[in-house]
Amino acid sequence: xxxxxCIKQVPDTNxxxxxxxxxxxxxxxVPSIINPDDKAGLEAALWLKDQYDAEVTVITMGPPQAExxxxxxxxxGADHAVLLxxxxxGGADTWATSKTLxxxxxxxxxxxxxxxxxxxxxxxxxxxxxxxxxxxIPHISYAEELDLEADFVVVKRQFEDRCHILKARxxxxxxxxxELCEPRYMTPGGIFTAWKTKITVLNRDDLDVEDSNxxxxxxPTRVKKSFTKAVKGAGVIVNLDPSESAVWLTERLKxxxxx
Amino acid sequence: MNFELSNEQIMARGLFEQFAEKEVKPLAQEVDExxxxxxxxxxxxNKTGFFGIxxxxxxxxxxxxxxxxxxCVEELSKACATTGVIVGAHTSLACxxxxxxxxxxxxxxxxxxxxxxxKLGAFALTEPNAGTDASGQxxxxxxxxxxxxxxxxxxxxTNGGExxxxxxxxxxxxxxxxxxxxxxxxxxxWAGFTIGKKELKMGIRGSATTxxxxxxxxxxxxxxxGKEGKGFSIAMQTLDGGRISIAAQALGIAEGAFAEAVKxxxxxxxxxxxxxxxxxxxxxxxELKTKIEAARYLVYHAACKKEAKQAxxxxxxxxxxxxxxxxxxxxxxxxxxxxGYGYTRDYPVERMMRDAKITxxxxxxxxxxxxxxxxxxxx
Numbered sequence: 165x166x167x168x169x170c171i172k173q174v175p176d177t178n179x180x181x182x183x184x185x186x187x188x189x190x191x192x193x194v195p196s197i198i199n200p201d202d203k204a205g206l207e208a209a210l211w212l213k214d215q216y217d218a219e220v221t222v223i224t225m226g227p228p229q230a231e232x233x234x235x236x237x238x239x240x241g242a243d244h245a246v247l248l249x250x251x252x253x254g255g256a257d258t259w260a261t262s263k264t265l266x267x268x269x270x271x272x273x274x275x276x277x278x279x280x281x282x283x284x285x286x287x288x289x290x291x292x293x294x295x296x297x298x299x300x301i302p303h304i305s306y307a308e309e310l311d312l313e314a315d316f317v318v319v320k321r322q323f324e325d326r327c328h329i330l331k332a333r334x335x336x337x338x339x340x341x342x343e344l345c346e347p348r349y350m351t352p353g354g355i356f357t358a359w360k361t362k363i364t365v366l367n368r369d370d371l372d373v374e375d376s377n378x379x380x381x382x383x384p385t386r387v388k389k390s391f392t393k394a395v396k397g398a399g400v401i402v403n404l405d406p407s408e409s410a411v412w413l414t415e416r417l418k419x420x421x422x423x
Numbered sequence: 424m425n426f427e428l429s430n431e432q433i434m435a436r437g438l439f440e441q442f443a444e445k446e447v448k449p450l451a452q453e454v455d456e457x458x459x460x461x462x463x464x465x466x467x468x469n470k471t472g473f474f475g476i477x478x479x480x481x482x483x484x485x486x487x488x489x490x491x492x493x494x495c496v497e498e499l500s501k502a503c504a505t506t507g508v509i510v511g512a513h514t515s516l517a518c519x520x521x522x523x524x525x526x527x528x529x530x531x532x533x534x535x536x537x538x539x540x541x542k543l544g545a546f547a548l549t550e551p552n553a554g555t556d557a558s559g560q561x562x563x564x565x566x567x568x569x570x571x572x573x574x575x576x577x578x579x580x581t582n583g584g585e586x587x588x589x590x591x592x593x594x595x596x597x598x599x600x601x602x603x604x605x606x607x608x609x610x611x612x613w614a615g616f617t618i619g620k621k622e623l624k625m626g627i628r629g630s631a632t633t634x635x636x637x638x639x640x641x642x643x644x645x646x647x648x649g650k651e652g653k654g655f656s657i658a659m660q661t662l663d664g665g666r667i668s669i670a671a672q673a674l675g676i677a678e679g680a681f682a683e684a685v686k687x688x689x690x691x692x693x694x695x696x697x698x699x700x701x702x703x704x705x706x707x708x709x710e711l712k713t714k715i716e717a718a719r720y721l722v723y724h725a726a727c728k729k730e731a732k733q734a735x736x737x738x739x740x741x742x743x744x745x746x747x748x749x750x751x752x753x754x755x756x757x758x759x760x761x762x763g764y765g766y767t768r769d770y771p772v773e774r775m776m777r778d779a780k781i782t783x784x785x786x787x788x789x790x791x792x793x794x795x796x797x798x799x800x801x802x
Contacts, residue, residue, distance in 0.1 A: 235434065349442060351472035352435050352495070353485030359431045 165218040165312075167209045168269055169242065170279040170295070171202040173226050173233035177284050182392065198233045201280025205340035207347040208310050209278050210241045216312060219243050221272060225253055225264055231363060238358035239350035246272070250367040255380030258286075262294030263382065267373035268366055269299065276317060277337040281306055292339035303337040304330050307344055426720075428490075435491045439498035442471060443506075451503035454629035455774050460585050461629055464506055465543065473499075473510055475538025477730075478518055482530050483539030489730040490723055493671045497722075500675025501682070504778035505629035507675055511668035512581040513537070517544025517590055520661045521608065524649040533588055533608055545586035546665075547577040547635050548658050555791055557592075557658060558601045562637060564593035570641040571595070571607065576619065576634060581785070583633030584618040587611050590661075591635070591642075592654045604654035608646045615640030626777035663736045664729060665786045670722045670742035673750035673782035677715050680750075680775040684708070684757040687770070691761075698760070707760060711753045718746040737799035744792035747782035754779040 175194040183190050198206070209220045222237040224230050225248040234245035248268050256264065269277065277299075279292035289305070296303030309320035313331065319338055321328040332338075350358075368378065376382050402412055417423045428436065446467055454461050468474060476492035478484025492514060500507030521534045536542040553559040562575025573593050580589075589609045596603035609616060619634030649657050685708065688698035698704045721742040728735035754776035758765035765772045783789045 232434075235430075239434065239438075349471045350434070350438050351485060352438065352476050352487045352491055353472055353480060355434045355438065356431045356485070356487050356491075359429075359434075 165212070165216060165275050166273045167212060167218050167220050168272055168274040168277045169202070169206045169209045169220060169222045169237070170265060170269075170277065170292070171206060171222055171224050171233055171237060172199045172280070172283045173197070173224065173230040174199045174283050174285045196229070196232065198236055199280050199283045199285075200342045201282060201284075201340055203280070203347040204342045204344045205278040205280050205338075206237055206240060206242065207345040208307075208340055209276075210348065211345060212276075212310075212312065213241065221246060221274075223265065223268060223272075224248065225256075225261060225268075234363055235355075235358045235361075236350060238361050239354040240348055241354065245361065245363045247363050247365045248367075248371075249365060252368045252379050255383060256378065257383035257385035258288050258290040258294060259384055260378050260380075260382040262291045262298060263373055263377040264371065265291070266295045266298035267371045269295065270372070271366075275334040277301075277335070279337065279339050281339045281341050289339070292337060296337040299335075299337070301335050301337060302332040303339070304332055305339040306341055307338045308341050310338060310340075310344060431487070432491050432494065435487065436494050436498065438471075439495045442468075442473075443498045443502040447499055447506050448502035451505075451771065452768070452774065454503060454505055456628075456768070458623070458628040460631045461503075461506060461509075462585075465509060465585075466541070468506075468510065469541045472539075474513055474543075475518060475534075476514065478514075478522055478534065478538045482522065483535040483537075484518075485538075489667070490726040493667055493722065493726040496668045496671040497675040497678070500672040501679035503629070504672055504676050504775070504781075505627045507672040508581060508627055508630050508669075509543075511665070511672055512546065513544045513586070515665040515668040516546030516581075516661055517586070517588060519664050520546075520590055520606065520648060520657055523660070524606070524653075524657050525608075526645075528645065529608060529648070537588055542587040543582055543585055544588045544590070545580055545582040546590045546661065547580045547583075548592045548662075549577060549579045550575070551578055555788060558604075558655065560592060560594050560604055562591070562593040563597075564595050564605060564607065564642070566595070566644070567641075569644050571605075571644065571647070573607070573609070573615070573637040573640045573642055576636045578634050579622065579785070580633055580635050581630060583631050583635060584621065585631045589635065590648065591637075592658055593637075595651050595654075599652060601655040602652050604658070605651045606648040606654040606657045607642050608648055609640070609642055613640055613642070624781075626774070626779070626781050628777075662786055663739050666739040666743040666792070667722065667725045667729060667735075669782055669786045670718070670725065670739070670746040673743070673746035673779065674715070674718050674722050676775050676779045676782065677711075677718065677746070677750040677753040680754040680757040680772050680779075681708075681711055681715060683770060683772050683775075684711075684760045687761050687764075704760065707756055711756055714749045715753060718742070718749040721745050737796055740787070740792040740795035740799075743782070743786070744789050744796070747779075747789060750779035750782050751776075 173196050176197045179194050181190045212218050220242045221244040222242045223246040282289035304319040306322045307319045308322045311318050316331045318331050472485045475484030476487050477489050480486040496507045496511045537544050564571040564573045591607045591609045595605040615638045617636045619636045622632040688704050691698045725738040725742040757772045
């Protein structure tokens with residue numbers, strides 16, 4: 165089985181501070197990490213590799229330093245890595261990103277594509293499903309459990325109020341929630357091997373994609389304004405057993421005439 | 424002279440740091456207070472490949488360099504010195520001698536399970552009457568057919584009772600003095616081999632330190648490590664390597680305490696100013712930081728010499744001597760910087776101060792290091 169995992173290198177938002185004057189993120193000196201949902205997706209692929217024997221290829225689009233994220237994925241156990249990097253890819257929104265990624269994935273063999281649900285620096289959750297659309301394959305989003313069944317991928321999809329158990333015939337794409345699995349650590353030996361592994365680097369000219377679908381020019385999204393969400397009042401944490409806390413909660417709701 | 428770490432080493436250091444922060448630090452206080460061997464961490468470290476970092480892949484190891492391994496001990500020790508020494512004693516004192524002096528069959532049988540199969544190792548040289556003077560071994564091994572029969576006892580054995588594989592030293596010919604000492608690989612659970620008293624210690628309280636007792640313990644001849652009579656040389660060479668890992672442990676303890684102190688002096692206010700605004704604080708931190716960095720270069724240099732297969736005995740002794748004394752000074756002064764709070768268990772620096780002391784004592788006291796350095800200088 166061949167699995168392609170899409171990952172994104174993102175700033176570690178736990179370490180990001182906000183410029184109080186401009187309301188923008190201070191990115192300098194902030195460590196870069198593999199986007200957490202993508203890392204869970206990678207772990208799922210590695211789990212499938214351990215269980216059923218699979219070949220795992222990680223792919224990312226980003227500046228040359230995104231190589232580090234690929235090396236990390238290799239050190240966790242991925243077999244191959246592909247870096248899409250070109251200044252002409254810069255400024256891409258989700259449409260241009262998914263078009264670029266899909267055109268590169270077309271060049272690879274795959275039975276399953278795994279992406280993270282969304283990136284912590286963009287939060288759109290669009291790229292995964294868009295890749296599936298461009299490739300004309302089925303996709304299941306928000307996977308919190310995943311397994312194989314003959315030619316099918318079986319996924320427990322999380323919704324706000326319920327779960328769906330869905331099957332999709334391979335080849336297909338799933339988007340992973342971070343709850344899907346706890347990523348393993350790299351191993352020291354894996355790290356040393358990873359830096360010896362050749363990474364396939366592709367640029368604009370290696371891909372069969374129209375100019376109108378890449379980079380800033382190929383991006384229909386226009387950001388009108390970005391702002392920091394207003395801070396809500398602090399919550400209250402009560403440490404009571406379930407029945408006591410139910411009583412406590414009802415009393416508070418009554419006080420506010422909600423019930 | 425190149426002081427830069429490679430890409431691999433930088434990424435590995437990041438891994439050790441992340442692992443220590445997430446898996447080791449949260450348990451450090453509990454492990455100390457309950458004097459509990461952190462089995463769960465050992466299991467996770469085993470899974471993550473921390474138990475054979477400098478051992479070649481053909482023997483289940485990670486195939487990394489000595490410095491990468493040393494940084495692992497350092498990073499673990501920043502959070503918990505107990506955890507650092509579990510890896511250090513296993514790798515430097517048990518895996519290393521099998522790698523260096525073992526037969527191919529011994530490597531296959533013992534080394535591979537130790538690096539990749541959750542078998543923990545230990546090294547047993549010290550006896551009640553053979554401490555700094557290791558030549559005074561009283562444990563005896565007498566050849567009887569295809570077995571050696573071992574009688575005697577060992578004390579202060581790190582990973583004692585928790586380890587599965589032990590490197591044991593015993594006299595095979597008393598008349599030859601140090602040349603009558605031999606090394607053996609002994610498995611836990613063999614008839615006649617029992618674990619004695621567990622020591623209650625000042626620091627590294629989660630590390631198991633025990634007595635080992637041998638009463639007519641039969642050890643197959645093929646478990647002789649190296650040649651008969653080469654035990655003392657094996658022990659001394661093994662300790663040379665072990666000293667770098669203890670130096671790394673000491674360095675880690677110093678760095679851990681220093682980081683706590685830096686955090687504290689920025690937060691704590693007296694006379695309407697943070698402690699960090701006082702020149703006394705700044706000067707104290709400057710002195711400690713300088714010593715930590717000096718210790719780092721001694722430790723890393725010794726590791727690089729070992730990696731390059733150059734003579735490193737004196738460098739290892741200097742690294743351990745200086746790093747251990749640095750750890751003691753840094754932790755003591757960090758407790759001072761935290762004042763009364765530093766003396767309480769609400770902050771980890773008191774534990775680090777207790778942990779630091781052992782680095783001046785085991786794998787050769789500071790005085791032994793001076794003997795090694797002195798004799799190398801006067802050679």
